[in-house]
Amino acid sequence: MPEDTDTDSNDADTRADGAGPGIVPPDDETPTWSERKERTEGLARLTYEYFERSRREDQDLRQQSSYVERDVLGFPTWPHEMIRNLALVSFFVGMIIFLAATLPPHLEPPANSSKTPAVILPDWYLYWSFGLLKLGFLNPDLSLLGGQKLMADRTYGVLANLVVVGFVAIVPFLNKGSARRPVEQPFWAAVGMSGVVFAITIAILSVKNLMPMSTGLLQDLTFLLPFVGGFITYAVLKAMREGYMFNLNRRYYRLRPPK
Amino acid sequence: MSLERKDEHDQKAWMEERDLTPVEKQYLIVLMWLDKRLRIVDYLEILEDMYYKINLQMPKSHTEQYNLDNKFWYWYPLYALGSFSTLAYVVAAISGALLGFYYAPAASGAAGNPTVAYNSITFIMTEMNFGFMLRSIHRWSAQVMTAAVFLHMLRVYFTGAYKEPRELNWLIGIVLISLTMVFGYTGYLLPWDQLAYWAGTIGVNMSLSIPLVGEWVAQLLFGGFTLTQATLQRMYILHVFFLPFVVTTIIAIHIGIVWMQGIAEPH
Numbered sequence: 001m002p003e004d005t006d007t008d009s010n011d012a013d014t015r016a017d018g019a020g021p022g023i024v025p026p027d028d029e030t031p032t033w034s035e036r037k038e039r040t041e042g043l044a045r046l047t048y049e050y051f052e053r054s055r056r057e058d059q060d061l062r063q064q065s066s067y068v069e070r071d072v073l074g075f076p077t078w079p080h081e082m083i084r085n086l087a088l089v090s091f092f093v094g095m096i097i098f099l100a101a102t103l104p105p106h107l108e109p110p111a112n113s114s115k116t117p118a119v120i121l122p123d124w125y126l127y128w129s130f131g132l133l134k135l136g137f138l139n140p141d142l143s144l145l146g147g148q149k150l151m152a153d154r155t156y157g158v159l160a161n162l163v164v165v166g167f168v169a170i171v172p173f174l175n176k177g178s179a180r181r182p183v184e185q186p187f188w189a190a191v192g193m194s195g196v197v198f199a200i201t202i203a204i205l206s207v208k209n210l211m212p213m214s215t216g217l218l219q220d221l222t223f224l225l226p227f228v229g230g231f232i233t234y235a236v237l238k239a240m241r242e243g244y245m246f247n248l249n250r251r252y253y254r255l256r257p258p259k
Numbered sequence: 260m261s262l263e264r265k266d267e268h269d270q271k272a273w274m275e276e277r278d279l280t281p282v283e284k285q286y287l288i289v290l291m292w293l294d295k296r297l298r299i300v301d302y303l304e305i306l307e308d309m310y311y312k313i314n315l316q317m318p319k320s321h322t323e324q325y326n327l328d329n330k331f332w333y334w335y336p337l338y339a340l341g342s343f344s345t346l347a348y349v350v351a352a353i354s355g356a357l358l359g360f361y362y363a364p365a366a367s368g369a370a371g372n373p374t375v376a377y378n379s380i381t382f383i384m385t386e387m388n389f390g391f392m393l394r395s396i397h398r399w400s401a402q403v404m405t406a407a408v409f410l411h412m413l414r415v416y417f418t419g420a421y422k423e424p425r426e427l428n429w430l431i432g433i434v435l436i437s438l439t440m441v442f443g444y445t446g447y448l449l450p451w452d453q454l455a456y457w458a459g460t461i462g463v464n465m466s467l468s469i470p471l472v473g474e475w476v477a478q479l480l481f482g483g484f485t486l487t488q489a490t491l492q493r494m495y496i497l498h499v500f501f502l503p504f505v506v507t508t509i510i511a512i513h514i515g516i517v518w519m520q521g522i523a524e525p526h
Contacts, residue, residue, distance in 0.1 A: 088339070092346050096403055100395035107380060111456035112371035113486070120457040123447050125405045125440060133465065154468040169433050171416070172426035180419040180525065192416050 128199045131206035133157035183244045186237035194230030201225050321524040331525045340411035347404035354397040364495035366488045376451040420523035428516045445498040459486050
Protein backbone atom coordinates (compact mmCIF):
# COMPACT_ATOMS: atom_id res chain seq x y z
CA MET A 1 0.00 0.00 0.00
CA PRO A 2 2.69 2.62 0.85
CA GLU A 3 4.74 1.52 -2.17
CA ASP A 4 1.83 2.20 -4.51
CA THR A 5 1.43 5.76 -3.40
CA ASP A 6 5.16 6.42 -3.54
CA THR A 7 5.74 5.16 -7.05
CA ASP A 8 2.86 6.73 -8.94
CA SER A 9 3.52 10.37 -8.09
CA ASN A 10 6.26 12.52 -6.68
CA ASP A 11 3.96 14.64 -4.52
CA ALA A 12 3.03 11.65 -2.40
CA ASP A 13 4.20 13.47 0.72
CA THR A 14 1.40 15.98 0.34
CA ARG A 15 -1.15 13.17 0.31
CA ALA A 16 0.12 11.39 3.36
CA ASP A 17 -3.23 11.34 5.14
CA GLY A 18 -3.99 7.88 6.40
CA ALA A 19 -1.23 6.19 4.40
CA GLY A 20 2.53 5.85 4.59
CA PRO A 21 4.29 6.64 7.82
CA GLY A 22 1.20 7.91 9.59
CA ILE A 23 -0.46 11.23 10.28
CA VAL A 24 1.91 14.11 9.64
CA PRO A 25 1.30 17.49 11.26
CA PRO A 26 0.60 20.15 8.63
CA ASP A 27 3.50 22.42 7.67
CA ASP A 28 3.65 25.34 5.24
CA GLU A 29 3.69 23.04 2.24
CA THR A 30 0.62 21.11 3.26
CA PRO A 31 -2.18 22.10 0.91
CA THR A 32 -5.27 23.68 2.42
CA TRP A 33 -8.64 22.10 1.84
CA SER A 34 -9.57 24.59 -0.86
CA GLU A 35 -6.29 23.90 -2.66
CA ARG A 36 -6.98 20.19 -2.46
CA LYS A 37 -10.43 20.77 -3.89
CA GLU A 38 -9.05 22.84 -6.74
CA ARG A 39 -6.69 20.04 -7.66
CA THR A 40 -9.36 17.37 -7.92
CA GLU A 41 -10.57 16.08 -11.25
CA GLY A 42 -13.75 14.83 -12.84
CA LEU A 43 -17.05 15.00 -10.97
CA ALA A 44 -15.46 16.22 -7.73
CA ARG A 45 -13.86 19.10 -9.63
CA LEU A 46 -17.17 19.88 -11.33
CA THR A 47 -18.96 19.91 -7.99
CA TYR A 48 -16.35 22.24 -6.52
CA GLU A 49 -16.58 24.66 -9.44
CA TYR A 50 -20.36 24.71 -9.33
CA PHE A 51 -20.47 25.40 -5.58
CA GLU A 52 -17.92 28.20 -5.96
CA ARG A 53 -20.09 29.76 -8.67
CA SER A 54 -23.29 29.46 -6.67
CA ARG A 55 -21.60 30.95 -3.59
CA ARG A 56 -20.44 33.88 -5.66
CA GLU A 57 -23.93 34.30 -7.10
CA ASP A 58 -25.35 34.33 -3.58
CA GLN A 59 -22.86 36.97 -2.51
CA ASP A 60 -23.62 39.15 -5.52
CA LEU A 61 -27.35 38.93 -4.90
CA ARG A 62 -26.84 39.89 -1.26
CA GLN A 63 -24.75 42.90 -2.21
CA GLN A 64 -27.28 44.09 -4.78
CA SER A 65 -30.19 43.71 -2.40
CA SER A 66 -31.67 46.76 -0.74
CA TYR A 67 -32.81 44.67 2.24
CA VAL A 68 -31.73 46.23 5.53
CA GLU A 69 -31.43 44.11 8.65
CA ARG A 70 -32.92 45.75 11.66
CA ASP A 71 -32.42 45.07 15.37
CA VAL A 72 -35.92 43.80 16.05
CA LEU A 73 -37.77 42.46 13.06
CA GLY A 74 -40.60 40.63 14.79
CA PHE A 75 -41.68 38.86 17.92
CA PRO A 76 -39.20 36.54 19.65
CA THR A 77 -39.89 32.82 19.22
CA TRP A 78 -39.93 32.32 22.95
CA PRO A 79 -42.21 33.20 24.63
CA HIS A 80 -44.35 35.25 22.25
CA GLU A 81 -44.68 32.96 19.24
CA MET A 82 -44.70 29.81 21.36
CA ILE A 83 -47.57 30.99 23.54
CA ARG A 84 -49.56 31.90 20.46
CA ASN A 85 -48.83 28.48 18.96
CA LEU A 86 -49.85 26.78 22.20
CA ALA A 87 -53.18 28.59 22.09
CA LEU A 88 -53.78 27.48 18.50
CA VAL A 89 -52.78 23.89 19.30
CA SER A 90 -55.16 23.75 22.28
CA PHE A 91 -57.96 25.11 20.13
CA PHE A 92 -57.44 22.54 17.39
CA VAL A 93 -57.11 19.58 19.77
CA GLY A 94 -60.20 20.81 21.59
CA MET A 95 -62.03 20.82 18.27
CA ILE A 96 -61.10 17.19 17.62
CA ILE A 97 -62.23 16.17 21.11
CA PHE A 98 -65.48 18.07 20.66
CA LEU A 99 -66.17 16.27 17.37
CA ALA A 100 -65.29 12.94 18.98
CA ALA A 101 -67.66 13.57 21.89
CA THR A 102 -70.62 14.73 19.79
CA LEU A 103 -70.37 12.40 16.79
CA PRO A 104 -69.10 9.00 18.01
CA PRO A 105 -68.53 6.21 15.46
CA HIS A 106 -70.62 3.08 15.45
CA LEU A 107 -69.77 -0.53 14.80
CA GLU A 108 -71.34 -2.63 12.03
CA PRO A 109 -72.23 -6.30 12.54
CA PRO A 110 -69.26 -8.69 12.46
CA ALA A 111 -67.70 -9.70 9.12
CA ASN A 112 -69.72 -12.23 7.19
CA SER A 113 -68.43 -13.44 3.85
CA SER A 114 -71.76 -15.05 2.92
CA LYS A 115 -73.88 -11.92 3.34
CA THR A 116 -73.11 -9.02 1.01
CA PRO A 117 -74.42 -5.73 2.42
CA ALA A 118 -76.60 -3.51 0.20
CA VAL A 119 -74.14 -0.61 0.32
CA ILE A 120 -70.39 -1.18 0.20
CA LEU A 121 -68.38 1.98 0.63
CA PRO A 122 -64.86 2.90 1.62
CA ASP A 123 -64.22 5.93 3.85
CA TRP A 124 -65.24 9.27 2.32
CA TYR A 125 -61.73 10.26 1.25
CA LEU A 126 -61.55 7.24 -1.08
CA TYR A 127 -64.87 7.90 -2.83
CA TRP A 128 -63.07 9.56 -5.77
CA SER A 129 -60.86 6.51 -6.21
CA PHE A 130 -63.89 4.23 -5.87
CA GLY A 131 -65.70 6.29 -8.51
CA LEU A 132 -62.75 5.95 -10.91
CA LEU A 133 -63.19 2.18 -10.66
CA LYS A 134 -66.66 2.57 -12.15
CA LEU A 135 -65.47 4.21 -15.35
CA GLY A 136 -65.90 0.98 -17.31
CA PHE A 137 -68.37 2.71 -19.65
CA LEU A 138 -65.47 4.78 -21.00
CA ASN A 139 -63.37 1.71 -21.68
CA PRO A 140 -63.41 1.52 -25.50
CA ASP A 141 -64.42 -1.75 -27.13
CA LEU A 142 -62.28 -2.05 -30.23
CA SER A 143 -63.91 -3.28 -33.45
CA LEU A 144 -60.45 -4.50 -34.43
CA LEU A 145 -60.63 -7.05 -31.63
CA GLY A 146 -64.19 -7.95 -32.61
CA GLY A 147 -65.88 -5.71 -30.06
CA GLN A 148 -63.63 -6.88 -27.28
CA LYS A 149 -62.06 -4.55 -24.77
CA LEU A 150 -58.33 -4.12 -24.67
CA MET A 151 -58.29 -4.46 -20.90
CA ALA A 152 -60.77 -5.44 -18.23
CA ASP A 153 -62.97 -2.68 -16.83
CA ARG A 154 -61.44 -2.94 -13.40
CA THR A 155 -57.91 -2.72 -14.79
CA TYR A 156 -59.06 0.40 -16.61
CA GLY A 157 -60.32 1.84 -13.31
CA VAL A 158 -57.06 1.15 -11.48
CA LEU A 159 -55.11 2.76 -14.32
CA ALA A 160 -57.42 5.80 -14.16
CA ASN A 161 -56.29 6.24 -10.55
CA LEU A 162 -52.66 6.24 -11.64
CA VAL A 163 -53.41 8.79 -14.39
CA VAL A 164 -55.12 11.19 -11.95
CA VAL A 165 -52.35 10.96 -9.34
CA GLY A 166 -49.71 11.23 -12.06
CA PHE A 167 -51.27 14.39 -13.46
CA VAL A 168 -51.35 16.03 -10.03
CA ALA A 169 -47.71 15.05 -9.53
CA ILE A 170 -46.43 16.74 -12.70
CA VAL A 171 -48.29 20.03 -12.17
CA PRO A 172 -45.14 21.89 -11.00
CA PHE A 173 -43.37 20.87 -14.18
CA LEU A 174 -46.22 22.05 -16.43
CA ASN A 175 -47.05 25.35 -14.73
CA LYS A 176 -43.94 27.45 -14.32
CA GLY A 177 -43.33 31.14 -13.87
CA SER A 178 -43.70 33.52 -10.97
CA ALA A 179 -47.50 33.94 -10.98
CA ARG A 180 -48.93 32.96 -7.61
CA ARG A 181 -52.49 34.20 -7.11
CA PRO A 182 -55.42 32.68 -8.96
CA VAL A 183 -56.15 36.08 -10.57
CA GLU A 184 -52.69 36.09 -12.05
CA GLN A 185 -53.16 32.69 -13.69
CA PRO A 186 -56.87 32.19 -14.47
CA PHE A 187 -56.20 29.12 -16.61
CA TRP A 188 -54.50 27.11 -13.88
CA ALA A 189 -57.04 28.25 -11.32
CA ALA A 190 -59.74 26.96 -13.71
CA VAL A 191 -57.90 23.65 -14.04
CA GLY A 192 -57.77 23.38 -10.27
CA MET A 193 -61.44 24.23 -9.87
CA SER A 194 -62.49 21.67 -12.48
CA GLY A 195 -60.32 19.15 -10.62
CA VAL A 196 -62.16 19.91 -7.37
CA VAL A 197 -65.55 19.63 -9.08
CA PHE A 198 -64.47 16.39 -10.76
CA ALA A 199 -63.43 14.94 -7.39
CA ILE A 200 -66.95 15.67 -6.13
CA THR A 201 -68.81 14.41 -9.21
CA ILE A 202 -66.75 11.23 -9.46
CA ALA A 203 -67.44 10.64 -5.76
CA ILE A 204 -71.16 10.96 -6.51
CA LEU A 205 -70.76 8.54 -9.43
CA SER A 206 -69.34 5.99 -7.01
CA VAL A 207 -72.71 5.90 -5.23
CA LYS A 208 -74.73 5.96 -8.46
CA ASN A 209 -77.25 3.42 -7.24
CA LEU A 210 -78.25 5.84 -4.47
CA MET A 211 -78.72 8.82 -6.81
CA PRO A 212 -82.27 9.58 -7.99
CA MET A 213 -81.40 9.94 -11.68
CA SER A 214 -80.57 7.74 -14.63
CA THR A 215 -77.05 6.37 -14.86
CA GLY A 216 -76.48 7.90 -18.31
CA LEU A 217 -77.32 11.39 -17.13
CA LEU A 218 -75.11 10.97 -14.06
CA GLN A 219 -72.21 9.83 -16.22
CA ASP A 220 -72.64 12.82 -18.54
CA LEU A 221 -72.85 15.26 -15.62
CA THR A 222 -69.74 13.74 -14.05
CA PHE A 223 -67.69 14.98 -16.97
CA LEU A 224 -69.74 18.05 -17.91
CA LEU A 225 -69.87 19.80 -14.53
CA PRO A 226 -66.07 20.02 -14.10
CA PHE A 227 -65.85 21.87 -17.42
CA VAL A 228 -68.70 24.18 -16.40
CA GLY A 229 -66.95 24.90 -13.11
CA GLY A 230 -63.68 25.53 -14.89
CA PHE A 231 -65.23 27.91 -17.43
CA ILE A 232 -67.04 29.90 -14.74
CA THR A 233 -63.84 30.21 -12.71
CA TYR A 234 -61.93 31.32 -15.78
CA ALA A 235 -64.52 33.95 -16.71
CA VAL A 236 -64.78 35.34 -13.17
CA LEU A 237 -61.02 35.53 -12.70
CA LYS A 238 -60.51 37.17 -16.12
CA ALA A 239 -63.06 39.83 -15.16
CA MET A 240 -61.47 40.31 -11.74
CA ARG A 241 -58.05 40.58 -13.28
CA GLU A 242 -58.71 43.96 -14.90
CA GLY A 243 -59.67 45.66 -11.69
CA TYR A 244 -56.99 43.81 -9.80
CA MET A 245 -54.18 44.87 -12.09
CA PHE A 246 -55.48 48.45 -11.97
CA ASN A 247 -55.34 48.49 -8.18
CA LEU A 248 -51.94 46.83 -8.12
CA ASN A 249 -50.50 49.38 -10.53
CA ARG A 250 -52.03 52.23 -8.56
CA ARG A 251 -50.49 50.96 -5.33
CA TYR A 252 -47.17 50.49 -7.04
CA TYR A 253 -47.02 54.00 -8.49
CA ARG A 254 -48.24 55.55 -5.24
CA LEU A 255 -45.30 53.95 -3.45
CA ARG A 256 -42.84 54.75 -6.22
CA PRO A 257 -44.08 57.79 -8.16
CA PRO A 258 -42.72 58.01 -11.73
CA LYS A 259 -39.90 60.53 -12.05
CA MET B 260 10.62 15.58 40.19
CA SER B 261 8.10 12.98 41.11
CA LEU B 262 6.94 10.17 38.93
CA GLU B 263 3.38 10.97 39.74
CA ARG B 264 1.71 12.56 36.79
CA LYS B 265 0.79 16.13 37.45
CA ASP B 266 -2.78 16.92 36.63
CA GLU B 267 -2.99 20.23 34.84
CA HIS B 268 -6.71 19.89 34.59
CA ASP B 269 -7.52 19.19 38.19
CA GLN B 270 -11.17 20.11 37.87
CA LYS B 271 -12.02 19.07 41.42
CA ALA B 272 -9.48 21.43 42.96
CA TRP B 273 -10.62 24.18 40.65
CA MET B 274 -14.16 23.60 41.77
CA GLU B 275 -13.24 23.70 45.46
CA GLU B 276 -11.26 26.91 45.27
CA ARG B 277 -14.31 28.66 43.86
CA ASP B 278 -17.08 29.83 46.09
CA LEU B 279 -20.07 27.96 44.69
CA THR B 280 -23.61 27.62 45.89
CA PRO B 281 -24.83 24.04 46.45
CA VAL B 282 -26.91 24.19 43.29
CA GLU B 283 -23.96 25.31 41.18
CA LYS B 284 -21.78 22.64 42.77
CA GLN B 285 -24.24 19.85 42.06
CA TYR B 286 -24.68 21.08 38.52
CA LEU B 287 -20.92 21.10 37.93
CA ILE B 288 -20.51 17.61 39.40
CA VAL B 289 -23.14 16.19 37.06
CA LEU B 290 -21.74 18.12 34.13
CA MET B 291 -18.17 16.90 34.77
CA TRP B 292 -19.32 13.32 35.26
CA LEU B 293 -21.10 13.38 31.92
CA ASP B 294 -18.34 15.30 30.15
CA LYS B 295 -15.66 12.81 31.20
CA ARG B 296 -17.65 10.02 29.62
CA LEU B 297 -19.31 11.69 26.64
CA ARG B 298 -17.02 14.68 25.90
CA ILE B 299 -19.95 17.08 25.79
CA VAL B 300 -17.45 19.87 25.19
CA ASP B 301 -17.11 18.65 21.61
CA TYR B 302 -20.78 19.33 21.03
CA LEU B 303 -20.83 22.64 22.92
CA GLU B 304 -20.96 24.63 19.74
CA ILE B 305 -24.09 22.83 18.60
CA LEU B 306 -25.70 23.35 22.00
CA GLU B 307 -24.82 27.04 21.93
CA ASP B 308 -26.24 27.30 18.45
CA MET B 309 -29.45 25.64 19.62
CA TYR B 310 -29.66 28.01 22.57
CA TYR B 311 -29.48 31.01 20.30
CA LYS B 312 -31.93 29.46 17.86
CA ILE B 313 -34.48 29.11 20.67
CA ASN B 314 -34.11 32.80 21.39
CA LEU B 315 -34.13 33.71 17.74
CA GLN B 316 -36.35 36.51 16.62
CA MET B 317 -38.41 35.55 13.64
CA PRO B 318 -37.56 37.73 10.64
CA LYS B 319 -40.31 39.93 9.31
CA SER B 320 -42.34 38.02 6.80
CA HIS B 321 -42.90 39.24 3.28
CA THR B 322 -46.44 40.32 4.12
CA GLU B 323 -45.32 42.19 7.22
CA GLN B 324 -42.49 43.94 5.45
CA TYR B 325 -44.64 45.23 2.62
CA ASN B 326 -47.67 45.75 4.84
CA LEU B 327 -49.91 43.40 2.90
CA ASP B 328 -51.87 42.13 5.91
CA ASN B 329 -54.90 44.17 4.93
CA LYS B 330 -54.95 42.40 1.58
CA PHE B 331 -54.22 38.81 2.56
CA TRP B 332 -55.58 38.24 6.07
CA TYR B 333 -58.24 35.86 4.75
CA TRP B 334 -55.58 33.52 3.40
CA TYR B 335 -53.91 33.06 6.80
CA PRO B 336 -56.08 30.32 8.32
CA LEU B 337 -55.47 28.27 5.17
CA TYR B 338 -51.76 28.49 5.86
CA ALA B 339 -52.32 26.61 9.15
CA LEU B 340 -53.68 23.46 7.48
CA GLY B 341 -50.28 21.76 7.25
CA SER B 342 -49.66 22.26 10.96
CA PHE B 343 -53.20 21.17 11.66
CA SER B 344 -52.74 17.86 9.87
CA THR B 345 -49.46 17.25 11.72
CA LEU B 346 -51.24 17.97 14.98
CA ALA B 347 -54.09 15.60 14.15
CA TYR B 348 -51.44 13.00 13.29
CA VAL B 349 -49.92 13.38 16.76
CA VAL B 350 -53.34 13.08 18.43
CA ALA B 351 -54.06 9.97 16.35
CA ALA B 352 -50.67 8.49 17.29
CA ILE B 353 -51.27 8.98 21.02
CA SER B 354 -54.85 7.68 21.01
CA GLY B 355 -53.83 4.85 18.68
CA ALA B 356 -51.04 3.74 21.01
CA LEU B 357 -53.56 3.62 23.86
CA LEU B 358 -56.04 1.65 21.75
CA GLY B 359 -53.24 -0.75 20.82
CA PHE B 360 -53.07 -1.93 24.45
CA TYR B 361 -56.54 -3.46 24.09
CA TYR B 362 -56.83 -4.54 20.46
CA ALA B 363 -55.94 -8.01 19.17
CA PRO B 364 -55.71 -8.60 15.39
CA ALA B 365 -57.18 -12.11 15.29
CA ALA B 366 -59.88 -13.04 12.75
CA SER B 367 -60.54 -16.56 14.03
CA GLY B 368 -64.12 -17.83 14.14
CA ALA B 369 -66.83 -18.89 11.73
CA ALA B 370 -68.25 -16.43 9.19
CA GLY B 371 -70.82 -14.13 10.74
CA ASN B 372 -69.66 -14.76 14.30
CA PRO B 373 -67.78 -12.05 16.14
CA THR B 374 -64.04 -12.57 15.77
CA VAL B 375 -61.41 -11.83 18.41
CA ALA B 376 -60.67 -8.51 16.72
CA TYR B 377 -64.36 -7.58 16.66
CA ASN B 378 -64.75 -8.62 20.27
CA SER B 379 -61.82 -6.50 21.37
CA ILE B 380 -63.41 -3.48 19.65
CA THR B 381 -66.70 -4.28 21.40
CA PHE B 382 -64.83 -4.50 24.70
CA ILE B 383 -63.18 -1.14 24.08
CA MET B 384 -66.49 0.49 23.20
CA THR B 385 -68.73 -0.97 25.88
CA GLU B 386 -66.69 -2.07 28.89
CA MET B 387 -63.47 -0.11 29.00
CA ASN B 388 -63.47 3.21 30.85
CA PHE B 389 -63.40 6.02 28.30
CA GLY B 390 -62.85 3.37 25.62
CA PHE B 391 -65.63 4.63 23.38
CA MET B 392 -64.26 8.16 23.69
CA LEU B 393 -60.75 6.92 22.90
CA ARG B 394 -61.87 5.17 19.75
CA SER B 395 -63.94 8.20 18.80
CA ILE B 396 -60.95 10.51 19.24
CA HIS B 397 -58.74 8.19 17.20
CA ARG B 398 -61.24 7.99 14.40
CA TRP B 399 -61.98 11.71 14.35
CA SER B 400 -58.36 12.75 14.44
CA ALA B 401 -57.76 10.47 11.45
CA GLN B 402 -60.73 12.01 9.62
CA VAL B 403 -59.56 15.53 10.47
CA MET B 404 -56.02 14.73 9.38
CA THR B 405 -57.19 13.45 6.00
CA ALA B 406 -59.47 16.44 5.48
CA ALA B 407 -56.72 18.86 6.50
CA VAL B 408 -54.24 17.17 4.16
CA PHE B 409 -56.63 17.47 1.20
CA LEU B 410 -57.37 21.12 1.96
CA HIS B 411 -53.66 21.75 2.48
CA MET B 412 -53.02 20.41 -1.01
CA LEU B 413 -55.72 22.69 -2.45
CA ARG B 414 -54.24 25.70 -0.66
CA VAL B 415 -50.78 24.90 -2.03
CA TYR B 416 -52.25 24.50 -5.51
CA PHE B 417 -54.31 27.68 -5.57
CA THR B 418 -51.56 29.87 -4.11
CA GLY B 419 -49.00 28.49 -6.56
CA ALA B 420 -46.78 27.38 -3.66
CA TYR B 421 -45.60 24.29 -5.56
CA LYS B 422 -43.53 26.33 -8.01
CA GLU B 423 -39.77 26.49 -8.15
CA PRO B 424 -37.95 25.84 -5.80
CA ARG B 425 -40.65 23.74 -4.12
CA GLU B 426 -41.40 21.04 -6.76
CA LEU B 427 -39.65 18.33 -4.75
CA ASN B 428 -41.78 19.06 -1.69
CA TRP B 429 -44.93 18.88 -3.83
CA LEU B 430 -43.90 15.38 -4.95
CA ILE B 431 -43.15 14.35 -1.35
CA GLY B 432 -46.55 15.77 -0.43
CA ILE B 433 -48.24 13.53 -2.99
CA VAL B 434 -46.47 10.50 -1.51
CA LEU B 435 -47.63 11.64 1.94
CA ILE B 436 -51.27 12.15 0.95
CA SER B 437 -51.30 8.68 -0.65
CA LEU B 438 -49.76 7.11 2.45
CA THR B 439 -52.30 8.98 4.61
CA MET B 440 -55.07 7.31 2.62
CA VAL B 441 -53.38 3.92 2.97
CA PHE B 442 -53.15 4.63 6.71
CA GLY B 443 -56.86 5.35 6.79
CA TYR B 444 -57.70 2.29 4.71
CA THR B 445 -55.68 -0.14 6.84
CA GLY B 446 -57.28 1.33 9.97
CA TYR B 447 -60.74 1.02 8.42
CA LEU B 448 -60.21 -2.75 8.07
CA LEU B 449 -59.07 -3.42 11.63
CA PRO B 450 -62.51 -3.68 13.39
CA TRP B 451 -63.27 -6.58 11.01
CA ASP B 452 -66.95 -5.75 10.80
CA GLN B 453 -69.09 -5.94 7.66
CA LEU B 454 -67.85 -2.58 6.30
CA ALA B 455 -64.23 -3.53 6.87
CA TYR B 456 -64.65 -6.97 5.33
CA TRP B 457 -66.25 -5.74 2.12
CA ALA B 458 -63.93 -2.74 1.79
CA GLY B 459 -61.13 -5.28 2.09
CA THR B 460 -62.70 -7.39 -0.65
CA ILE B 461 -62.72 -4.38 -2.95
CA GLY B 462 -59.09 -3.71 -2.05
CA VAL B 463 -58.04 -7.26 -2.95
CA ASN B 464 -59.90 -7.02 -6.26
CA MET B 465 -58.30 -3.65 -6.98
CA SER B 466 -54.80 -4.97 -6.42
CA LEU B 467 -55.57 -8.05 -8.52
CA SER B 468 -56.57 -5.69 -11.35
CA ILE B 469 -53.16 -4.03 -11.51
CA PRO B 470 -51.54 -5.16 -14.78
CA LEU B 471 -48.48 -7.46 -14.55
CA VAL B 472 -47.83 -7.21 -10.79
CA GLY B 473 -51.43 -7.55 -9.52
CA GLU B 474 -51.17 -10.99 -7.92
CA TRP B 475 -47.84 -10.12 -6.38
CA VAL B 476 -49.26 -6.93 -4.83
CA ALA B 477 -52.30 -8.82 -3.50
CA GLN B 478 -50.03 -11.41 -1.89
CA LEU B 479 -47.81 -8.74 -0.39
CA LEU B 480 -50.49 -6.41 1.01
CA PHE B 481 -53.39 -8.76 1.71
CA GLY B 482 -51.60 -12.06 2.24
CA GLY B 483 -53.61 -13.90 -0.41
CA PHE B 484 -56.51 -13.55 -2.84
CA THR B 485 -59.27 -13.87 -0.23
CA LEU B 486 -59.64 -12.25 3.16
CA THR B 487 -58.22 -14.37 5.93
CA GLN B 488 -56.40 -14.04 9.20
CA ALA B 489 -53.29 -13.18 7.16
CA THR B 490 -55.04 -10.10 5.73
CA LEU B 491 -56.00 -8.74 9.13
CA GLN B 492 -52.52 -9.38 10.48
CA ARG B 493 -50.91 -7.57 7.56
CA MET B 494 -53.26 -4.62 7.84
CA TYR B 495 -52.46 -4.46 11.56
CA ILE B 496 -48.69 -4.49 11.06
CA LEU B 497 -48.93 -1.94 8.26
CA HIS B 498 -51.11 0.29 10.44
CA VAL B 499 -49.21 0.14 13.72
CA PHE B 500 -45.63 -0.64 12.71
CA PHE B 501 -44.71 -0.04 9.09
CA LEU B 502 -46.64 3.12 8.19
CA PRO B 503 -45.98 5.02 11.45
CA PHE B 504 -42.21 4.83 10.87
CA VAL B 505 -42.38 5.61 7.17
CA VAL B 506 -44.94 8.42 7.41
CA THR B 507 -43.29 10.05 10.43
CA THR B 508 -39.96 10.10 8.60
CA ILE B 509 -41.45 11.57 5.44
CA ILE B 510 -43.39 14.18 7.46
CA ALA B 511 -40.10 15.18 9.13
CA ILE B 512 -38.43 15.55 5.71
CA HIS B 513 -41.46 17.46 4.35
CA ILE B 514 -41.43 19.93 7.25
CA GLY B 515 -37.64 20.12 7.20
CA ILE B 516 -37.71 21.24 3.56
CA VAL B 517 -40.36 23.86 4.40
CA TRP B 518 -38.06 25.07 7.18
CA MET B 519 -35.08 25.29 4.81
CA GLN B 520 -36.97 26.95 1.96
CA GLY B 521 -39.30 29.12 4.00
CA ILE B 522 -43.07 29.32 3.69
CA ALA B 523 -44.29 30.37 0.25
CA GLU B 524 -46.04 33.50 1.36
CA PRO B 525 -48.75 35.29 -0.58
CA HIS B 526 -47.41 37.91 -2.93
